[in-house]
Amino acid sequence: MKRALLSWSSGKDSAWTLHILRQNPDIEVVGLLTTLNAEFQRVAMHGTRRAVLEAQAEATKLPLWIVPLPWPCSNEIYEERMAKVCERAVNERIDAIAFGDLFLREVRAYRENQLKPTGLEPLFPLWDLPTAELARTMIVGGIRAKLSCVDTKQLPGSFAGREFDASLLQDFPPETDPCGERGEFHTCVYDGPMFSAPLQLEPGEVLDRDGFMFADFK
Numbered sequence: 001m002k003r004a005l006l007s008w009s010s011g012k013d014s015a016w017t018l019h020i021l022r023q024n025p026d027i028e029v030v031g032l033l034t035t036l037n038a039e040f041q042r043v044a045m046h047g048t049r050r051a052v053l054e055a056q057a058e059a060t061k062l063p064l065w066i067v068p069l070p071w072p073c074s075n076e077i078y079e080e081r082m083a084k085v086c087e088r089a090v091n092e093r094i095d096a097i098a099f100g101d102l103f104l105r106e107v108r109a110y111r112e113n114q115l116k117p118t119g120l121e122p123l124f125p126l127w128d129l130p131t132a133e134l135a136r137t138m139i140v141g142g143i144r145a146k147l148s149c150v151d152t153k154q155l156p157g158s159f160a161g162r163e164f165d166a167s168l169l170q171d172f173p174p175e176t177d178p179c180g181e182r183g184e185f186h187t188c189v190y191d192g193p194m195f196s197a198p199l200q201l202e203p204g205e206v207l208d209r210d211g212f213m214f215a216d217f218k
Helices: 012-021 050-060 075-091 105-118 131-140 166-171
Strands: 002-007 027-037 064-069 096-098 121-123 144-151 185-191 203-209 212-217
Touching (some): 012 131, 012 185, 027 050, 027 096, 050 064, 064 075, 075 105, 105 121, 131 166
Parallel strands (some): 002 027, 002 096, 027 064, 096 121
Antiparallel strands (some): 144 185, 144 212, 203 212
């Protein structure tokens, strides 16, 4: 059986990836790997609080591997810290790292190149699935998530904080990817078949920072 870490963003795609992986008898997911902005104690871009991230990990019944990153963080520092995590993974007999990427080929190529020297296998369980169909499948399959971040250059800021549901999909402009793969939005998952129990999220402030609208949850 292949032992795998899952790159965990706190959002719907990584959560659905966990659900899919757990249906594969040849793979055992042994932990969630997350980079955290050490200055603000939040997941980068998603804006998810550390406390919510930890509650998600508890609900999946998996250990959380947190990689603290300074703010700002250079690419050199990021790659150095990820290399150390990969070394730890190899030492703990982990075989692969899984990602929830959907279709951005340059992102996939970067991950593959970074993992090549480590011996860890990159896994992409959701790769090239049609995103409109995937979004509907997630919703029907029980994913419950809120939009935690919206790129206001691509979507109105009023979408921040909304539920990721069928109504949301209908309201998206035609050019919006239904899964937000081009960075239109990011989500915070609070329930789904990968969780042992739903999280009770309380809405907080909605703030505009540098062209991104963040909806806080705690």
